[in-house]
Every structure is written in C-alpha cells, then in structure tokens.
Amino acid sequence: MRTGAELDVVELAAGIVLAGAVLALWRKDLRALISVLSLQGAALATVAAVLAVHDGDAGLGVVAGVVLLAKGLVIPGLLARVVRADPGSRETAPLVNVPASLITAAVLVVVSYLVAGHLTALFPGPLTRLAPLGLATVLVGFFVLVTRRKAVSQIVGLLLVDNGVALVAFLLTAGVPLLVELGASLDVLLVVVVLQVLATSMRARFGHIDLDQLRELHD
Amino acid sequence: MSTAAYLIGLGIASAAALLGAVLPARRRLLGAAVLSSAACLAALAGAGDVLVSGHAFSLHTAQVLPLTGVDLSLDPLGAIFVVTTAVVGLAVSCYSVGYGAHQTPSRTATAMLPAFLTTLLLVPAAASLATFMVAWELMALASLLALLTEHRRRRETRDAAQWYAVMTHIGAAAILLGLVLLAAHAGGQSFAAIAAHRRHLSVPLASVVFLLTLFGFASKAGAVPLHVWLPRAHPEAPSPVSALMSGAMVNLGIYGILRVGEDLLGGGELWWWLVVAALGVVSAVFGALHAAASTDTKRLLAYSTVDNIGLVLIGVGAAGALAAGGEQALAGLVLLAALFHLVNHALFKGCLFLGAGAVQHAAGTRDLDRLGGIARKMPATAVLFGIGALSISALPGLNGFASEWLLLEGLLHGFASHSAVTEAALLAGVATLAITGGLTATAFVKALGVGFLGQPRSEGAGDAREVGPSMLAGMGLLAGGCVVLGVVPGVVLPALDRATTAGLAAGAPRAVLPGLGLALASVRGAIDPALLVGGLLVGIVVIWGALRLVPRSADLRSPRRAAAWGCGRELQTARMEITATSFAEPLQRVFADVLRPDHDLEVTHTAESRYFPEAISFHQRVDDAIERVVYRPVMAAVTWWGRLARRVPNGSVHRYLAFGFAALVLVLVVLA
Structure with missing residues (x-):
C-alpha cells in the first residue's frame, strides 16, 4: 500500500528516535542531550509529515508543523537557556554508569519487542511493526529519569518518554487528531517551563541542580 | 399496620437526627428528644405488633441503594431486638434532655444520638446482604461519632474511639467476607434466597462462613477476647450513648450470630x-x-x-x-x-x-x-x-x-x-x-x-x-x-x-x-x-x-446516733472507711494470676530515722490481661513493620521514580 521510499523514511526516523534515547544515556554533556532532543523532535515531525503526505491529511500536516516547532525548536531552546546559565555542567556521576546503562537499554528494547507483540498482533502492518521502537523509547526515557541526577537530565528523560508516546501514537493510529496532539504538546511545553523555573530557583537556593541532594527535605 | 408503624418510627428518628443538627441551640435538645421518643414509640408499636401477632412483614424497594435496592423484613426474632432498642431508646431520649441541659448542646451531640438510634432500629430489619452491611456500617459510624461527642479533646476518649473503630472495622470486614462468601455460593443476596438454598451448602464452606461472621459479631457483642474496646469506649462515651451501646448495640452481635447461624445456615x-x-x-x-x-x-x-x-x-x-x-x-x-x-x-x-x-x-x-x-x-x-x-x-x-x-x-x-x-x-x-x-x-x-x-x-x-x-x-x-x-x-x-x-x-x-x-x-x-x-x-x-410489739429495753428507747457504716465510732471520717480498692483486694489476691494487678508503693522516710515513714503513697492499676498478652504483641509487631516500611521511602526522588519504573516493567513483562 505504501511506497517503499516513504516506508524507508518512516523506518529511519523511528530508528533515529530510539537511537536518540540511547544516545541520551551515553552522553554526559548536557548540551549534547539538548541536541539529541531536537534531533528526536525533527525525526518525529518527519514521521508525521510523511504520514500526512501519504494520507493527504492536512490536519496531520499541521500536527507535524507543531511537533517540529515545539519539540524540535522551542523546548530545546528553553533547555539551552537553563544550561547556558551554568556552563560546563555535566552529568558527572549518574546512579548507574554508562556501560551498565547501555546494557540495560538493550534489555529494555528486548522487553518492549516482547510486549509489543500483542500490540502489533491487533493490526498487523508495516507501520505497527515499528511500535516497539516507540515503546523502547518510553522505557529508556523512564530509565533516564530514574538514574540521572541533574534537573536538566530529568527534564530530558521526561521528554524522551513523551516522544516515545507520540511515536507509538503516530504509528499505531496512523494520525493523532490535531486537537489531541496540540493539547499534549501544550502540556509538555508547560511542564518544561515549570521544570525550568524549578531548576533555576533550585540553583539560586542550593547552588546546584542535583536532585539527589533534595533528600534532606524528607520529613 | 406494623409495617407502617415501624417505617414511621424510622422516619421520625431520622428527622430527629436532622433537627438535632439544624434547630437553634435552645430548642435543639428538646426537639430531638421529643422526636426520638415518638420514633421509639412508633417502632415499639410496629415491632410489638409483629411479636403479638407472630406475622412477619417484608418489603423491597429498588430505590435508595443502587444496584441492589433495600430489603426490609421484620420477623419475631428481629422484632424482639427492635422492641428492646426502642424501650432503651425511649428512656435514653427522655434522660438526654436533662443530661445535656447544663451546657449548650453541640449540634453533633444532639444529631448523633437520634442517628445512632435510627441505625439500631434498622439493623434487625435488614433482609439482604447489602441492606444489612450498609445498616451495620452506618451503626458503627454513628456510634463512633456519638462516642466522641462529649470529651473529644481528651486523650483517653480519642484512644477509646480508636480502639473501637479498629475493632468494629475488623469485625465488619470479617462479617462482609463471610456473608459475601455465603451469597456467592447461595445464588442470591437476599436473606430469604440464602435461607432457601442452605441445604446445598457444603459443610466446610458453611463452617468458614459461620466462623468469619462469628468473629465479627462477637467483636460487636464484646465477647472475650474481642472485648477490649468495651472497657475503654463505655466509660468515655456520654452516658446516654453508653446506655444505648450496652443496652442495644451489643445485643445486635447476638442477633447476628442467631440470624446467620440458625436462619441462614440452618x-x-x-x-x-x-x-x-x-x-x-x-x-x-x-x-x-x-x-x-x-x-x-x-x-x-x-x-x-x-x-x-x-x-x-x-x-x-x-x-x-x-x-x-x-x-x-x-x-x-x-x-x-x-x-x-x-x-x-x-x-x-x-x-x-x-x-x-x-x-x-x-x-x-x-x-x-x-x-x-x-x-x-x-x-x-x-x-x-x-x-x-x-x-x-x-x-x-x-x-x-x-x-x-x-x-x-x-x-x-x-x-x-x-x-x-x-x-x-x-x-x-x-x-x-x-x-x-x-x-x-x-x-x-x-x-x-x-x-x-x-x-x-x-x-x-x-x-x-x-x-x-x-x-x-x-x-x-x-x-x-x-x-x-x-x-x-x-x-x-x-x-x-x-x-x-x-x-x-x-x-x-x-x-x-x-x-x-x-x-x-x-x-x-x-x-x-x-x-x-x-x-x-x-x-x-x-x-x-x-418487733414493735416486743417491749424494748431502756437502752434501745434512747439510742445513741452515729454515722451509718461507722461501726458506732464517734469520729468517723471518710478516710477511715473501706474503699473500692480495699473491698476488691481479697478477691484480687485470689485471682491474682488472671487479674495481674500492678502495685506501686512509695515510702518516704523522715530525715532523722528510717524507722519513721513520712509519707506512703500507693497506686494500683488492673490492666486487661488479654489486652497485654494478645493485643500488645500484635500492635508492637505492626509498629515494627510500619517503622521498617518507613525506611523504604527515604526522600530520594530517584528511588520513588525507580519504584514506578520497576512496577511498569514488571507489569509489561507479566503481560508479555
């Protein structure tokens, strides 16, 4: 049904989304993480755009534009401002070191392929075959949330989860309604703004943005 | 006629609870008391008619409770409990007018007493699992609030309420479990349907149901070893509430045992x-x-x-x-x-x-x-x-x-x-x-x-x-x-x-x-x-x-007067009289192994010589042995477990996130 070239592009873009998530585990430089995010945003927008062209769906085209704008430009831009305020800050000592993280990511990808078997069986097709990539992105993003210390890394983890969810949505439903995608994008944007404010005030009050040190607030 | 009188009684009692909450402070007490007395009389007439004629009544409405509706039925067994509650309730309503008059009665106090009474009248008439459990839990809730009305800021009262709440909830959970098990195997939740099906129940199942409900009803009735809430709650509750609890509520534990054991399980x-x-x-x-x-x-x-x-x-x-x-x-x-x-x-x-x-x-x-x-x-x-x-x-x-x-x-x-x-x-x-x-x-x-x-x-x-x-x-x-x-x-x-x-x-x-x-x-x-x-x-x-006819001696004609119970002593003071502690002392010695009294004797000597005490103070407590032997270790274990569990959430955001992550991956793996 779909031409080979279009499918190739979608497959490549979906691969880039997952590769970006794994890249986020590997790189310690916070600026690199932000570049990874904008790469992922662009890949997602590509998926949406290809689907829009193929289906001739103008609404999906607008969604692609919104995704490119929000996830590819605005959110990474906001994060870059946080990082610029604290140059040279790196994810120095993650709770799980990089090699172990990469191995875990491999395990998570296997798990998501096992689980997504049920999803793809519902509506077998060349696109649903890619759904495990989105699921793996969600799991890897969650893993970033669990193991990385800096507030910016946490935001990146959250955005990875969101990107994974968006990818699964594009692939399984072949087009999210415009309204839903707009709402989701707006939510994510809001979360990023809140987290940015939080990170800034954390630095102002405690002199760092290391979440692990917040433990003292317990009790 | 009995149906109408009983339902009118329930209605008036609920109205009394409502009026107790909304009437102005001066009218509140009298209004609630008059209405709850009327409610008791109406319920008395209705249940009395059932007892005298021997004809049970029953009715069903699909309203009020969603899905199941309400089933009410009053047979002579239930009626005897309604009559008892109504008589005690009548006396308590009358008494509460004078009891509450010395201070401005709080809304909660004047509303909760009739509310408690309503639920007490309702429980024996419940004729289905859903109706019974709702009435039973309403009764537990109303009695708990009524208990707390008078001295809610006192530590003992709060303790008593806590004990009572825990015991009554454990009991209610056991009853619910037993009755649900019964209803699931008897093919219906109305008591009539369960009773009609009782011959088909297997003995082990019926025994489990009976033991579960017995546990729950015994905790309400205050049978040892589930009695620990009684000696705490009854002293701390306002006296009208104590009278209702002891005179009417504990009876319903017995009612439950009879209803389930004899009627439902045959x-x-x-x-x-x-x-x-x-x-x-x-x-x-x-x-x-x-x-x-x-x-x-x-x-x-x-x-x-x-x-x-x-x-x-x-x-x-x-x-x-x-x-x-x-x-x-x-x-x-x-x-x-x-x-x-x-x-x-x-x-x-x-x-x-x-x-x-x-x-x-x-x-x-x-x-x-x-x-x-x-x-x-x-x-x-x-x-x-x-x-x-x-x-x-x-x-x-x-x-x-x-x-x-x-x-x-x-x-x-x-x-x-x-x-x-x-x-x-x-x-x-x-x-x-x-x-x-x-x-x-x-x-x-x-x-x-x-x-x-x-x-x-x-x-x-x-x-x-x-x-x-x-x-x-x-x-x-x-x-x-x-x-x-x-x-x-x-x-x-x-x-x-x-x-x-x-x-x-x-x-x-x-x-x-x-x-x-x-x-x-x-x-x-x-x-x-x-x-x-x-x-x-x-x-x-x-x-x-x-004795009047027998001629008296000169001594008896002009008797010398002294304080009663003073053994004829002239200078009898209260300090010389027997106290409750000393009265019970011989008995306590005989049963020391069961009662285990704690004595605390402190003797202060004069500075000059150790042979002359200056002051002696004596304290004695008789704690509940069952509470000490059975409940304290259980509570200590629960506290220890709670302390252990508190170490798990240590304030680290990462740990909390890891819980979520682990749960997500686990669910996914289980699904896959």
Whole structure:
C-alpha cells in the first residue's frame, strides 16, 4: 500500500528516535542531550509529515508543523537557556554508569519487542511493526529519569518518554487528531517551563541542580 | 399496620437526627428528644405488633441503594431486638434532655444520638446482604461519632474511639467476607434466597462462613477476647450513648450470630455452638472478675456487660448444640432464657449506665474511691441505681433472677441429652452461672456500698445534688421495667416464645406455659416470682410488727446516733472507711494470676530515722490481661513493620521514580 521510499523514511526516523534515547544515556554533556532532543523532535515531525503526505491529511500536516516547532525548536531552546546559565555542567556521576546503562537499554528494547507483540498482533502492518521502537523509547526515557541526577537530565528523560508516546501514537493510529496532539504538546511545553523555573530557583537556593541532594527535605 | 408503624418510627428518628443538627441551640435538645421518643414509640408499636401477632412483614424497594435496592423484613426474632432498642431508646431520649441541659448542646451531640438510634432500629430489619452491611456500617459510624461527642479533646476518649473503630472495622470486614462468601455460593443476596438454598451448602464452606461472621459479631457483642474496646469506649462515651451501646448495640452481635447461624445456615454443626458456648464461658468469668476488681463505675459496668453477654452466649451456644442434637424442646427453653436475659440486661444495664451518668453529672467523678454518701444527696437516683444493681445481681423479685433461673433450669434439664460433649458444655455453663453470680454480687455490693453509702470522699461527692425530673424519668422507666419483668415475667414470655421459634432453624415447641409466673411447658419446673415477692413482703411486715410489739429495753428507747457504716465510732471520717480498692483486694489476691494487678508503693522516710515513714503513697492499676498478652504483641509487631516500611521511602526522588519504573516493567513483562 505504501511506497517503499516513504516506508524507508518512516523506518529511519523511528530508528533515529530510539537511537536518540540511547544516545541520551551515553552522553554526559548536557548540551549534547539538548541536541539529541531536537534531533528526536525533527525525526518525529518527519514521521508525521510523511504520514500526512501519504494520507493527504492536512490536519496531520499541521500536527507535524507543531511537533517540529515545539519539540524540535522551542523546548530545546528553553533547555539551552537553563544550561547556558551554568556552563560546563555535566552529568558527572549518574546512579548507574554508562556501560551498565547501555546494557540495560538493550534489555529494555528486548522487553518492549516482547510486549509489543500483542500490540502489533491487533493490526498487523508495516507501520505497527515499528511500535516497539516507540515503546523502547518510553522505557529508556523512564530509565533516564530514574538514574540521572541533574534537573536538566530529568527534564530530558521526561521528554524522551513523551516522544516515545507520540511515536507509538503516530504509528499505531496512523494520525493523532490535531486537537489531541496540540493539547499534549501544550502540556509538555508547560511542564518544561515549570521544570525550568524549578531548576533555576533550585540553583539560586542550593547552588546546584542535583536532585539527589533534595533528600534532606524528607520529613 | 406494623409495617407502617415501624417505617414511621424510622422516619421520625431520622428527622430527629436532622433537627438535632439544624434547630437553634435552645430548642435543639428538646426537639430531638421529643422526636426520638415518638420514633421509639412508633417502632415499639410496629415491632410489638409483629411479636403479638407472630406475622412477619417484608418489603423491597429498588430505590435508595443502587444496584441492589433495600430489603426490609421484620420477623419475631428481629422484632424482639427492635422492641428492646426502642424501650432503651425511649428512656435514653427522655434522660438526654436533662443530661445535656447544663451546657449548650453541640449540634453533633444532639444529631448523633437520634442517628445512632435510627441505625439500631434498622439493623434487625435488614433482609439482604447489602441492606444489612450498609445498616451495620452506618451503626458503627454513628456510634463512633456519638462516642466522641462529649470529651473529644481528651486523650483517653480519642484512644477509646480508636480502639473501637479498629475493632468494629475488623469485625465488619470479617462479617462482609463471610456473608459475601455465603451469597456467592447461595445464588442470591437476599436473606430469604440464602435461607432457601442452605441445604446445598457444603459443610466446610458453611463452617468458614459461620466462623468469619462469628468473629465479627462477637467483636460487636464484646465477647472475650474481642472485648477490649468495651472497657475503654463505655466509660468515655456520654452516658446516654453508653446506655444505648450496652443496652442495644451489643445485643445486635447476638442477633447476628442467631440470624446467620440458625436462619441462614440452618443450625449447622454441633461444634459451632460449642465454640459459641466456650466464648460465653470465658467472657462471663473474665468480665465478672474484672467488674469485681474495677474502681471506675462505668468501667465496672462495661466489664459487667462482657459478663452478661457471656451468659447470653452460653445460652445461645447451648441452644444451638441441643438443637443440633435434635432436642428442640430443650433448645427452645434455653434460647428463650438467653433472649429473656438479653432483654433484661438491656433494661438493668441501661438503668445502671444512666444512673452512673447521673452521679458523674452531679459529683463530677465516676471513680468509686472518690464517691461515697451519694444516697443521702441523691436519694431517687440511689433507689433507681439500687434496683438496677439488685436486678443484675439476680435477686428474686427482679428480672435478672427470672432469666437466670430460666437459663439455669434449661441447662440443668439439658443433662438428659444424649451427647456427652453437650453435657460437658452445659455443666461448664452451670458452673459459670454460679461463679459469675457471686462475682457480680460482689461488684455491685461494692458499687452501691462504696459509691452510695458512707461518707463523701471528695468535695464533688459532698456537693452532689439530685438530678432533674427528666433524667429520673429515663432511669425510672428502665427500673420500672426491671420490677415488672421480675414480678410478672409471664407478660413477655409469649412474645419471647415466638422470637425463639423464629430464631431456631427447626423451630421449637412452646417452652413456657401461659400465666404470669414462670412455668416450663416441656419439662418439670415452675416458680412464681409474684408469690415470692408477696411472701417476702408479708414476712417483712410480720417481723417489723412483731418487733414493735416486743417491749424494748431502756437502752434501745434512747439510742445513741452515729454515722451509718461507722461501726458506732464517734469520729468517723471518710478516710477511715473501706474503699473500692480495699473491698476488691481479697478477691484480687485470689485471682491474682488472671487479674495481674500492678502495685506501686512509695515510702518516704523522715530525715532523722528510717524507722519513721513520712509519707506512703500507693497506686494500683488492673490492666486487661488479654489486652497485654494478645493485643500488645500484635500492635508492637505492626509498629515494627510500619517503622521498617518507613525506611523504604527515604526522600530520594530517584528511588520513588525507580519504584514506578520497576512496577511498569514488571507489569509489561507479566503481560508479555
């Protein structure tokens, strides 16, 4: 049904989304993480755009534009401002070191392929075959949330989860309604703004943005 | 007619609860009391009609409760509980006018008492699982709030409420589990459907259901070892609430055991009822012992409730065991005695709690060691409390005697049954009746003698004034009931006979002959309390007259006057009189292994010599041994587990996120 070239592009873009998530585990430089995010945003927008062209769906085209704008430009831009305020800050000592993280990511990808078997069986097709990539992105993003210390890394983890969810949505439903995608994008944007404010005030009050040190607030 | 009267009663009682909350402060108390009295009278008429005619009513509406609707049905067994509640409720409503008058009554207090009453009237009429559980939980909630109304800022009150809430919720959970299990296997949730299906239940399933519900109902009834909330909640609750709890609410535990064991499960196995009887024996002895050792009036009364519920459980257990052995006539007699004792207990314990409340109200304390001399300050209260105390001690001419005589007759005649195990249980029951009779008499000689006679031991007791007419009327109603049922017990026995027949799965023949006295129908045995009382009165008059005729010596014509109970001493002070603690001391020594009193003796010597003490202080506490042995270790274990669990969330965001992540991956792996 779909031409080979279009499918190739979608497959490549979906691969880039997952590769970006794994890249986020590997790189310690916070600026690199932000570049990874904008790469992922662009890949997602590509998926949406290809689907829009193929289906001739103008609404999906607008969604692609919104995704490119929000996830590819605005959110990474906001994060870059946080990082610029604290140059040279790196994810120095993650709770799980990089090699172990990469191995875990491999395990998570296997798990998501096992689980997504049920999803793809519902509506077998060349696109649903890619759904495990989105699921793996969600799991890897969650893993970033669990193991990385800096507030910016946490935001990146959250955005990875969101990107994974968006990818699964594009692939399984072949087009999210415009309204839903707009709402989701707006939510994510809001979360990023809140987290940015939080990170800034954390630095102002405690002199760092290391979440692990917040433990003292317990009790 | 009975349906309408009963429903009108429920309606008025709910209206009383509503008005108690919204009326202006001055009208609140009287408005709620008048309406709840009217509600009790209406419910009394409705349930009384069911008892007299023997015709049950039932109705169903799909409204109110979603999915299941409400099923109400009142048979003679339920009606006897409604009647008892209504009589105690009438007295309590009357009493509450005077009790609450000394301060502006809070909305919660005036609203919760009628609300509690409504739920008490509702429970025995519930005829389906859903209706029953809703009514049961409403009752638990209303009683908990009513308990908290008076001294909610006191630590003891909050403790008591906590204990009560935990015990009642564990009990309700067990009942719910049992009934749901039953309904699931009986193919319906209405009691009629379950009872129709009872022959198809397997014995192990029925036994599990019975044990679960027995646990729940025993915790409401206050049977040892689930009694721990009673000696805490009853003293701390306002006295009208204590009277309702002890006179009406604990009865519903017995009702539940009978309803599930006999009606829904059809009598079941012999050993079920032996377990019930064993619970009864332990409760009766333990309760009576602690009542004899207590120095707090209301704590004493609470333990005495444990004792009396134990006697009722012995009766219920013996009746079930005899019925399981096919001895319907004897089973009917014993169950009739148990139900009669339940009714009598409601009357005299209600009267005693109201009396204790009146004394606390007037003297400002309920500690027997700080009371004394109340009889001279509050003569009417003393007489009414005295009638209650004599009734509970089972003195002839009062109702406690009538029901305990019946129970004893039933148990003794049961020796003719063919099962050795049942005979052993009956023997234990007879022995328990004997020992608790003595202990109860000791406890109430102490309460009356130390609390009401002698000289005041504190300023509060010295300044006590007689309480108002509404409070006396409330106590008087219940004390009057004690006297009437004691002298002419025959007036209520036909109604109790109908309740007994409805209460046993296989029915029962008539247990007593019609008449004013007690005459057994199936076995030999009769006694007429009216003749007994008449003979006693004639005897007293004759002796008094004879003494007047005998010429007196010169000494007796001009007697020297001294304080009563002072052994003729001129300078008798309150410090020289026997206290409640010292009165109970010999008994405490005998039963030291069970009661385990904690003594604390401190002697301060003078500076010059160790041979001359300057001050001696003595403190004694009698804690509940079961609470210490059973509950404390469980609570310590729960606390330890809680501490351990608190280490898991240590404030690290990453750890919390890891929990979520692990849970997500686990769920996914399980699904895959």
